[in-house]
Amino acid sequence: MKRGIGVITTVIFSVCLFGQAVNCSAATSAQPFTDISSSFAKEAIIDLYTKNIMNGTSTSTFSSTKPITRAEFTKSLDTLLGLDSVTSAVSPFTDVPESAWYYGWIQTALQLGIANGTSASTFSPTKSVTRQEAAQLLVRALRQTTVSSADAEGFKDAGIIAGWAKPAVASAKKLGLLMGDNAGNFRPNDSITRAEAAVMLDRVLLNAKWSAELKPVMNDSIRLGWQYGQTTAEFEQTVLQSNVNTLSPRWYFIGPSGTITDNTDKSLVTWANRNNKKIWAMVGNRSDQKLTHMMLSDSTARATVVNSLVSAVASNGLAGLNIDFENVAPEDRTSFTTFITELKTKLSAINAVLAVNVSPDLGTDWTDAFDYAALGKQADYIVMMGYDEYWSESETAGPNASLTYVSNAVEKLRQSVADNKIVLAMPTYLIDWTLNSDGNVASASYMTMKEQNEKISSFSLRPVWDENLGQYTVQFTSIGAKHRLWVEDGRSLTAKYRLIADTKLAGWAVWYMGAESVDIWTSLRNAEKYYGYKF
Template sequence: MIKYYEIGKEREENDITGDKKKGILMGILIGCVVTAGLFGIWSKVKDFEFGKKETEYEHVIMGWDYLADKKFVSEKSAESGYNTVAPLWYKIEGSKSDIDGVRLKITSDSEYVNLAHKNGYKVWAMLSDGFSPTRSRLIFENEDKMNSIIDTIVEDVDAKGIDGVNVDFEGDGRKNREGFTRFVSILSQKLKESGKVISVDVTGYDSYSLSSYYDRAELSKMCDYIILMGYDEHWSGSKVAGSVSSIGWVKGNIESTLEEVPPEKLVLGIPFYTRTWRVVEGQGVEVTNAFVNVRKAPSTDGEKLASVKKGTFYKLLGSVDGEEIAGSSKWYSINYNGSEAYVHSKYVSALDYGNEGRASSKAHAIRIQNNMLKEKNMQVALDEASGQNIAVYENGDGSLTKIWLEDETAIKKRMEIVKELGLAGVSAWRLGYEDESTWKHVVEGLYGEK
C-alpha cells in the first residue's frame, strides 16, 4: 500500500498501474527539482542579505603582484576587492651591448594560476624589460631575438593557462618608439590567436623622454587595455615636495590619454604608496662638495658629528668666524638633529628656499603611512591644491615632515574620475602595500557602500 497526498485530501490505493508509478516518480523528481531550486534561491537571498554573495565587478580591478606571491590570490576575489592580478613572471635581462647575452627569465607558476582561477581571478603575467631601454633596443633591432622571446612567452602562457600578458617597458623616448610598437603588435597578434588578453602600461605626459616612447593611439588598436600609470607626479628626484598623484594632475593626464585611447580600453593605475618628505623652508644650507664634515665647533679640531654627501641640506641658523680654510674663516651654523653644528662655507652654499622649501623624500606603502600617522600624531588637513589630505609634522632639526596621504579621500576621488569618464577600470601598484581597508575604498568608490 502506498500513501500519497493530493491537494486538500488524503487517498489510499491498493493497485497502482505502471503509468501511475511513472507519474508518481515524475512528480517526486519535479518536487526535488523545485525544492532544490527554492533552496538555491533562498541561499542566494541569504548570501545577499549578509553580504556573502560573490560579486562580479563591472570593471577591471587589478593589482600588480611584484612578488608573485600566492597569498594575494588565496582568498575569493569578492572578498579581496580585486579581480585581476599581474605577477611579475617574465623579465628580459642580461647584456646591454651584446644581443647574444640577452635572455628571457621565466618564473611563472601553474599552482598560482590554478589557485587564482579557483578563487575568481584573471592572471595577466607581467613582462618587464628591467628598465633598460638600451637592452630593449637590441631586441627591437634583431628580428630573430624578438620573435624568439615572443614565441617563448606565448608558449608558456598557453601551457600554464595564463589569461594574458601585461607589458611594462619604460623606455627613453622616440629612439625605441617604433621598435616597441612593433614588438607589441607581434606579441598581441600571437596572444589573440590563443584567445589571450594583452595590456600595456604607459606613463602620463609630463616627461617627453618617457612619454614619447608610447604611440598610444597605435597601441590601443592592437591591445585590449592601456594602463595609465597615474603616479610619480613627484618622485625620488623631486626637490620640491608634493603628491605622487594629485587629483587634478591625474584627471589631466587621463583626459590627454583619452584623445588617443578610447575610454573602454583605458585603465587607471593608482598608487598604493606615498612619499614622506623632509622639507626645509626659508634659510638653508646645502652641501655642494662631494662630501663635508659636520662638526661640533667651527674648527677641524671640533668633534666630527657626521660626514654628509653632496645635496644634503639643513636649516641655517647663522654664520660665525672660525678656523680659516682655503683663505676663508666663515663657517655656517646649522641645526643638526636638534643641536647646533658647523660646516665650512667652502663646501656648502647658503640659500633661501622660501615658502616652497627644499625637499627630499622616501617612498612608503599605505600601511606604513598609516602607522606613521598614529605614531607621530600628525596634524591632517585638506590640501585644496592637490585635492588630498596632507599631514605635517615638525622635526627636531627645524625641518618639516609632509605627507600627501593616500587614504579614503584620495582613492574615492580617483574612482569618481574613473566612473565619470567611463574608464575600463583601475590597477594598483602594488599588492602588499595596502592596509586592511584600501581595497574596500576602491570598491566603494566604484560601486558605493554595500
C-alpha cells in the same frame, strides 16, 4: 508589506511629514518598537527597520519625536544606499573619535562627498539636523542636479532659507521628498525628527526607479593588482582581502639576444583558477634602455621574445600579459609598437589578453616611445600609470598622484584610446619629504600607505583636505626635522575612481598589493556601487 492606495483588509491613513498625506497598510509582522503605534511614520519606520536602514534608540524604542543627529542621519543615508562602513585611519575631524559607533559611517559619507564637516576639523556628529540640511544631504546623496532656487521662493518663510540650501530645498520639493507644512512654511531651521527622517528616506524606496537602482548588481570591471615584494602565499592572502579580480605577478623579464627570464609560479595559477581570478602576468624590461633597444630593433630577437611569451601563456593557462616597459628610448617608438602588434597577433590566436602600461605624457622623452593611438589600436587595454607626479629625486616636494595630475593624464590618453580600453592605475604608496628650515627638500623616501597610517596615528596628526588636489596634506616634526606628506587613502582613491566612473573606463589597478591599508578595499567597493547608480 503591501503599500499604496487599494482595497486591503485594513487601510490606515496616516498624516506624514508636515501634513503630507500618505496611505499605508498595517504591518504584516509584529511592530519592532513599542512607541510607534500612534506615529504617522509607523509604516516607514517598520519598512526601514526591516531593511536595516534605520534602527531604534534602544532595543524596544524608536523615539519618533526625538531630533535626528548628523551621525544618525549620515548612517541612515549610507545604509539606504547599500554602502559599508569604512574604518579609515585618516580623518580630519577632532570630534569623531575612532572608537565611536559612527566613525566609519561618517568616513563613508565623507569619502563619497555625501556629507561634509561643519568645519575643516569638526563634523558635529551629535548636532541635530535641520530641515534645510536634510534637504541638502538627501539631494546630494541621490546625486540629483539641483534645480533653480526659485521653487523654494514659494514658501512663506523663503526669506530665512539659507542661500546655500535653497537649490537643494527646491529640488527636494520638486522630487517630493521634503515639503512644507500646512501653513505654507518650510521651517528650514527646525530640527527634523527621527520619524520625519524615516518618511523622507522611505519616499526614496517608494520611487520605483530609485528603488530599482539600489538593488545589487554584479560589476565586472577590471580590478588589477600587481605582485611586488610578497611571496606567493602573502600575495594570495592580500588578494583575498581585496576586490582585485586580475593578478599581475612580475614573472617575465627580457634578457640578452631575445631571451626571457621565466619566474612562473604554477601554484598561483592553480590558486587563481580556484578563486575565479585572472592572471595577466607582467612582462618587464627592468628599465634597461640599452637591452630594450637591442631586443626591439632586432626582428629575430623580437620574434624570439614574442614566441617565448606566447608559449608561456599557453602552457601555463594564463589569461594574458601585462607589458611594463619603462625608460624606452624615443627612437624605439616604432619598433615598440611593432613588438606590441606582433605579440597581440599571436596572443589573439590563443584568446589571450594583452595590456600595455604607459606613463602620463608630459612632453618629455620618458614617454616618447609610447604611441598612444597605435598602441590603443593593437592592445586590448592600456593601463595608465597615474603616479610619479613627483619622485624621490625631485628637487621640489609635491604629491605622488594629485587628482589634477591624474585627470590630465587620463584626458590626454582618452584623446587617442577608447574609454573602454583604459585602465587607471592608482598608487598605494607616497613620498615622505624631509624639508630644510627654508622649506627646500633635504631628502625624500618612499612610504607605503600602511607606514603612512602608522605615522599619522603615532603623531596624532589631523590632515587637511585639499579639494583641488583630491588629497589630504599633513606636516609634522620628527627628531627635529620637518616632514610633509601628500596622503593616499580611501578618500583620495575614491576621488580618482570617480574619473573612472564619469568616463566609463575599463577599470582600475593598484601598484602595489601589500602596501595598502585594507580599508581602501571597502572605499573602492563603495565608490563602484555609489557612482554606478543612475538615479
